[in-house]
Amino acid sequence: MEPDVDDLGAGELKHVWVRRKIQELVAASSLRPGDALIGERQLEEEFGVSRITVRRAIADLVQDGALVRVKGKGTFVSHGMVRSTLHLASFNEDMRAAGFEPSTRVITATTTAPPREAAHHLGLPPHAEAHLVARLRLANGAPVSVDESWLPPSLLPGLLDHDLTGSLYRVLAASGYPVERVEQTVEAAAAPERIARLLDVEPGAPVLLFHRRSFSGRNEPGTPIEYSISTYRSDRYQISMHLGPH
Template sequence: MEKTHSAGVNRSGELKHLRLRRQLQELAQGLKPGEALPGERQLEEMFGVSRITVRRAISDLVRDGELVREKGKGTFVSHGMVRSVLHLASFNDDMRAAGFQPSTRVITAELCEPPDAAASHLRLAENAPAYRLRRLRLANNAPVSVDESWLPPALLPNLLAEDLTGSLYRVLSASGHPVRRVEQTVQASAASADIAQLLDIALGAPVLLFHRRSFTGPEEPGTPIEYSISTYRSDRYQISMTLAQ
């Protein structure tokens, strides 16, 4: 007789939303760019999963640029997005390498409910809290980016007692969980009212939006340690890469 398995996990131990993510990718591949996916309720019925599982899987694909969500209209197949693999370095290291003096102002450091994408990456139980760390990053005292990081309390029980005005990567390393690998996407966006005020730019000004999923641990694929969204002033930050065949 087969053993029963806990809700949300299939027989291989894979989370249901990851299985659904693959199914939605296959569904999207059968559609043209700009075509709409079925609504959330229909997807629930099609794949026999909960609404939160549907939303998490869609959030993953929206974040990765495969789907586009339009408020009040639905979810559509993306027309595509250019991605670049960037080097693994902290903001402080980046700024110092460029000849600037980095500094950080902590806006928010709290324990609260994370958004779906962060909860999914960190593999949190439903309704479990996470640390939210929101910081303004500066170079030579001029605002460059707003970073919002979500981190797992189970691995970092003393995080809020740490000095969070320096390198978060160094804090993670000192806690025994150094960042070993990241998956990152970059896209163009427009500054919201909140971001515009913090970065001292006009409402709707162009910004660069970085979504980063970080992992710790010596073995692949690693243990999720951080989910972050960083918003950079496009007139103060330039992406540089070296490509080879």
């Protein structure tokens, strides 16, 4: 049975009404992040609407970051989406500004051969090695990104002796090389199996891929100090921008 007109807000569309009802259902059921939402057929019966209306409402909530779909498993309550403006800040600063508690798990901290792009940015001679710091970044205990940072051992000989579960930028600043300027590109990508396992998503799931070139020193071009590749879950991280005339 379709909802009565009196049940709908002024000018409210049915899928918007269902979206609101699903949010109320989640709250009333005390569902926690990671808990499964009831099936689409049950939602049809619960609200007396068509499958198309239910699916559109769920799609809106997925887009908003309130729900997340896992292929072959169902729809779940999201851990929340971090919305970040494009600015120079550490992961920890970004998460706290968005209202999340950040944490970090070190995956790898070693010295090894860097990829070509990292070696080029850092100005390393052929066959030279670089520090690799790979970390899983979490917000409220849920995985958000995998960060792989390449840094020059000649400038940072004691880097790997530091506690790397906090802000890497603070470690760099304490070592005399604060990050003053970055060049960054962002692209859509599919999660490779290794990264997917860490982010707790299916291999091939959509992710945001950040390539960042960091410099120390206020005068351009500055000292290349870090090359990083960060892979973010696209259902838990969103970029916002403020643009104006120029």
